[in-house]
Amino acid sequence: DAGVIQSPRHEVTEMGQEVTLRCKPISGHNSLFWYRQTMMRGLELLIYFNNNVPIDDSGMPEDRFSAKMPNASFSTLKIQPSEPRDSAVYFCASSFAVEGYTFGSGTRLTVV
Amino acid sequence: DAKTTQPPSMDCAEGRAANLPCNHSTISGNEYVYWYRQIHSQGPQYIIHGLKNNETNEMASLIITEDRKSSTLILPHATLRDTAVYYCIVRVAHQAGTALIFGKGTTLSVSS
Numbered sequence: 001d002a003g004v005i006q007s008p009r010h011e012v013t014e015m016g017q018e019v020t021l022r023c024k025p026i027s028g029h030n031s032l033f034w035y036r037q038t039m040m041r042g043l044e045l046l047i048y049f050n051n052n053v054p055i056d057d058s059g060m061p062e063d064r065f066s067a068k069m070p071n072a073s074f075s076t077l078k079i080q081p082s083e084p085r086d087s088a089v090y091f092c093a094s095s096f097a098v099e100g101y102t103f104g105s106g107t108r109l110t111v112v
Numbered sequence: 113d114a115k116t117t118q119p120p121s122m123d124c125a126e127g128r129a130a131n132l133p134c135n136h137s138t139i140s141g142n143e144y145v146y147w148y149r150q151i152h153s154q155g156p157q158y159i160i161h162g163l164k165n166n167e168t169n170e171m172a173s174l175i176i177t178e179d180r181k182s183s184t185l186i187l188p189h190a191t192l193r194d195t196a197v198y199y200c201i202v203r204v205a206h207q208a209g210t211a212l213i214f215g216k217g218t219t220l221s222v223s224s
Contacts, residue, residue, distance in 0.1 A: 004155075033211055043156070043214040056211065091155050100146065100158025101212060 006092050006104035013111055018080040021107045024073055025094030033101065034067055034077050035091040043091075049075065082111045116200045118218045124194075126224045130187040134200035137181040142204055145176060146212065147185045149196040156199065156214070159185065190222045 005024040013019050025032050033048040047057040049069045057067070064083070069075040079086055089108050093101040117135040124130040136145065146161040160167055160174045162183075167174040173186040187194055199217040204210055 035214075042216060043150075045211055045213060048211045089153075093155070100148070100161060101156070102158065103155030106153075106155050 004092055004094050004102050004104035006090075006107050008107060009105065011107060011109045013082055013109070015083055015111055016081045017111075018078065019082045019086075019109060019111075021077040021079075021090050021092075021109070023075045023077070023092030023104060025075070025092070026096075026102055027073065029094035029096045029102070030072070031095045032069060032075050033093040033095075034075070035093065035103075036088045037091065037106075038088045046077070046090075079109075082109075084111045087111050116202055116215060118198075118200050118215070120216065121219045121221070124187075124190045124220060124222050126192060126222055127189055130190040130194065130220060130222070132185040132187075132198050132200075132218050132220065133182065134185070135182045136200070136202045139180050139202050140204075143202050144204070145174065145180075145183050146201045146203065147172070147174065148199045148201065148212075148214070149194075150199070150217075151193075151196040159198075190220075192222050192224065194220065195222045196220060 007022045031050050034046040035043050036046055037043045046059045047067045048055055052069045065079055067077045087110050089106045091103050091106045093103040095101045144161050144163050147159040148156045150156045159171050160169055162174045176183045197217040197219050199214050201212050
């Protein structure tokens with residue numbers, strides 16, 4: 001099992017550009033979560049899906065952020081347009097039923 | 113979900129047991145206690161969870177008081193690699209409509 005796979009590992013982009021983060025959950029897991037981590041705010045839940053359906057997106061900071069899960073094996077988090085304050089580490093996690101979450105290695109986003 | 117209280121930091125000597133406390137005085141009967149840890153620059157890692165009975169796995173032991181208002185995560189023989197932020201989270205067992213919300217956790221420093 002390769003675990004939760006996130007890409008890219010690092011992303012540096014200019015303010016105003018579109019950024020797309022990708023996540024492949026563990027096969028068989030039916031829930032997927034996107035988190036953002038900064039020194040100031042800690043680990044924040046952005047959005048999560050259950051059986052590919054978005055359940056709660058109240059953590060998405062603003063309309064510039066969007067997430068999709070077109071199938072059970074792929075999800076994207078898009079920021080358009082990006083801003084310097086979006087700089088953070090973005091984690092994707094997946095789980096099944098009452099089992100613990102498995103997190104990916106994260107994408108470190110820097111917006112300059 | 114019930115709120116948890118953890119000390120911001122703890123120290124432990126290598127080879128000794130690390131006992132990390134967590135208070136959750138408002139826990140409900142159907143809420144589990146979950147423990148995760150995050151080693152610097154990595155994604156959080158699931159450690160253990162329990163409802164009311166003590167639990168043990170290859171990583172740690174979880175001791176929950178009889179009234180369930182507090183718990184202790186025990187790392188029996190701490191190593192330098194156990195230096196991390198440890199999160200105690202209380203929530204209803206996984207179901208659609210819920211997700212883990214991370215607080216500030218306890219920073220455990222293991223030294224030789």
